[in-house]
Amino acid sequence: MRVKVKIVCRQCGERYVLRGKKERGKIETGFKQCLCNNQSQFDIEEDPF
Template identity: 80%
Template sequence: MRVKVTIVCKQCGERFVLRGKRDRGRIETGFKQCLCNNKSHFDIEELPF
């Protein structure tokens, strides 16, 4: 199932809107890290596509 995901960095406030795939309760977007090198502190919101 395709989903739209909004990722907001808690360190710098940068916002990313990505498409992802829901598989077994997990969402895969390919997102690795923010532009500020943050790899773990994010707010993630899922929206139906």
């Protein structure tokens, strides 16, 4: 199932809006890290298309 994902970095506040796949309760977007090199501290919100 395709979902729209909103990601906000907790360190610098940068926002990203991506499309991803939701399979077995896990979302995969390919997003790895923020521009500030943060790799783990994010607020993630999903919206179905």
